[in-house]
Amino acid sequence: MTDTPFILDRGESLWRQRISQFFAKPSAYVSFGLLVLLLLIAIFAPMVAPQNPYDLAQLDIMDGRLPPGSKSMDGKIFWLGTDEQGRDMLSAILYGLRISLFVGVVSTFFACIIGASIGVFAAYKGGKVESFVMRLVDLQLSFPAILIALVLLAAFGRGVDKVIVALIIVQWAYYARTVRGNALVERNRDYMEAARCLALPRSRILFSHLLPNCLPPLIVVATVQVAHAIALEATLSFLGVGVPVTEPSLGMLIKNGYDYLMSGKYWISTWPGLALVLAIVVINLVGDRLRDVLNPRLAQ
């Protein structure tokens, strides 16, 4: 029995509390705002970008390799310069951001669902089933993600959907392990015993009782993993496997400009690189803040 002052929160749901805690630190506004901005850009890229860089009809090779600030043949300003095909870098980055974020978010989402389900199931079953699944997880996690992804993509070929599938296969194990750890703790809690005492069906206990309580750490992990997935995809594209040339992600753009770095045309690689870094940093910041807020130490 503790003697802390007792205060009843009238009518405040858990979510609202968490949200106000999240924004208690001023820097949270900045990082969250930037994240929203990035997401909006990604969604509305076609409308925001000055040019559709993949519409060959709009390109003029005479505009190629122009430095930032130069004018095009028909008077538009290329704010960030152009690449060797005459594509406006700004537009390319906006489109590239779109692909990068899309791949990152979608692959994380599905990897999370699949991994979490497997993790919770294994923890609930216990015994041999759990051991088997966890050894599988350990096996997969002992290989570098890049290696597995390279092998998979060598087999699948190029394409955005194939990249997503490869990333899902690479990432599910991490969620399974995280969730299983949490589920191990939760399954022995009194409310789980109460659910068993009430003779509730097993599947119900698993998905209505156990899983929702294993979610908080998962949310934090998933958020940061999006950044990781984006970085992974960028690496794969840089290496030439992954997204096709027609739908370049930021990694692909960096690759395209790589050859020109040494000849002084830095803008073709650098701007996409900075955009990538910005996206990853912003997502990490939001994830860190989420982790602080969802810390179980703040038991209310």
Place this chain on the structure above:
Amino acid sequence: MTALIEIESVSKRFVKRVDLAGKIANMLGAHNREQIVRAVDDVTLTIRQGEVLGLVGESGCGKSTLGRMVAGIMQTSAGRILYEGRAREDGVASTQVADALAVQMIFQDPMASLNPRMRIEDIIGEAPVVHGLVDAAGKRDYVAGMMQKVGLDPSVMGRFPHQFSGGQRARIGIARALAVKPKVLVCDEAVAALDVSIQAQVLNLFMDLRAEMKLTYLFVSHDLSVIRHIADRVAVMYLGRIVETADTDALFEAPAHPYTRALLDEVPRIDMRKKRFAVLKGEVPSPLNPPSGCHFHPRCPRMEDICKTGRPPLLAVGPGHEAACLFPQTGGALPEPMSQ
């Protein structure tokens, strides 16, 4: 009174096996052995219809484990628990479910026993709907009825557990158990975590419910004054074994087993001032390595050599009064009986 629950030679062993690493170490000369904890060691007990049976003991005595087995949350390692003469494993699925619902548990920690992500309405109403006791349409009214029965305002059923005080959470736990229309309630230290003034309210609630709904209770507690007040009969446990059972008055006025006597001596009482505390030396031994023969012999003032060999059986020392001791104290009251 008919026996409602029969606990027949029930034991519960927790085994910590030697894992692969330990086995390898053994081959190299280490002496890792399997560790067995006999949390409950061959206990036979009857809970009669309509009674409140108090189960007392200190930590490690196995009372919580026994309570969980009676409630069906934990499997027995040996022995059977019969409800209305039926074992849980026998019978068809529908009877099994009905029997499972008939024995419900009230937990010690009101916060931990409520799912933090569920609204009160669902916490109380989920099981009745799942088991067909009420249909989805009638759930709200049903839950409201339950909440009123335990003294809660039904308008708060949309809130979450963390928005309530300890006493209110305890009531929610009781409402949840009552919602499936049980016949037996196993209360596992149900009031231990509550403030004294709330404790009185909840105990009164238990007594009201017992009369109103004709319930039977297995009341597990370490608090002897609570047990004395609410129980009809008491069973005392020590290191997994029952050492004494008796009607409440008989137990508190003329305890036969030396452990019970010592326990009653040690309990602080409001009417005893400036007490010279303690005379029972030593600590409860580790359940991993209990003393041979009678578990209590190392601390017993009446120990003889024979006490070290063989487990003393429960012998009658009076009508309805048994003690597992070869040298029980018969007759004679404690120096200062608790006030009435």
Place this chain on the structure above:
Amino acid sequence: MSAPILSIHDLKVEFGTRQGVVKAVDGVSLNVYRGEVLGLVGESGSGKSVTGLSILGLIDPPGRIASGSIKLEGTELIGLPEDELRRLRGERMAMIFQDPMTTLNPVLRIDTQMIETIRAHENVSERAARSRAEEALKRVGIPSPAERLLTYPHQLSGGMRQRVAIAIALLMSPALLVADEPTTALDVTIQSQIIAEVQQLCSETGTALIWITHDLAVVAGLADRIAVMYAGRIVEEGDVDPVLDHPRHPYTYGLLGSAPSNNRRGEKLAQIPGMTPSLANLPSGCAFAPRCAFAQGDCSTAPPTLTHDGSRAWRCFHPVPDREDVR
């Protein structure tokens, strides 16, 4: 009567929460004398633990000591610089908690922790410190103290750990020991032993003891004086016998009345209705009035002041009439 070892005057401790400022302790005054045992009794939210922590200067933000004075052997503690406070802690005053692992470092051996404590305050050799540590363990009733010194906290049972915590607290023979529910989590038989040991030690060394608990029975057997707290204030205080036999404040009366041992077996317990008010939302006037069987109109208008009667005091406009005993 000699000067008190501890003198608290009008202590106010506040916590800043999202709901506003919460007054965890709202004007508490008490004196504790040499060799005396004071039982500080209350339920959760009463402010008893916060009072204990304030004495030792262990209140962390968002809590702060808003006003008042705490004097230990004449030295004012509030506002004392941290290194001065640290010197006094351990030497002149000490605290033990409900969970002994609050005191004990799980990664250090017992001897390391005890010897460190001794040598932090005194300039003695390690050997001398070790033998003092061993002596201290023996005094709290730990068998084979020399071997116990070489163990880690997790190798000891709960009762043993608490004994070690007590031994460490009493190493420097402080003038004041504050114990915050130290035996609540322990078995009855262990509780009994530990209370006996603390009782004996304090009478040997003349240490004043403040025993914070919710358990009236423990206070009855152990304490010389009792102070009952409710919603951050002391509502009744006095010598143990008169307060427990003839309580004047309705809350004390209600607490004693609701104890199972003070009720007839099988009958409903005399209960206090309602619950402790939220500290962020205290009623005006007497905090206990909404639940009080003796309350009248004036109780909710102004907070009652202390009424004194010899060495007793209570904070109530309409105390329990004299002839109404608890039993």
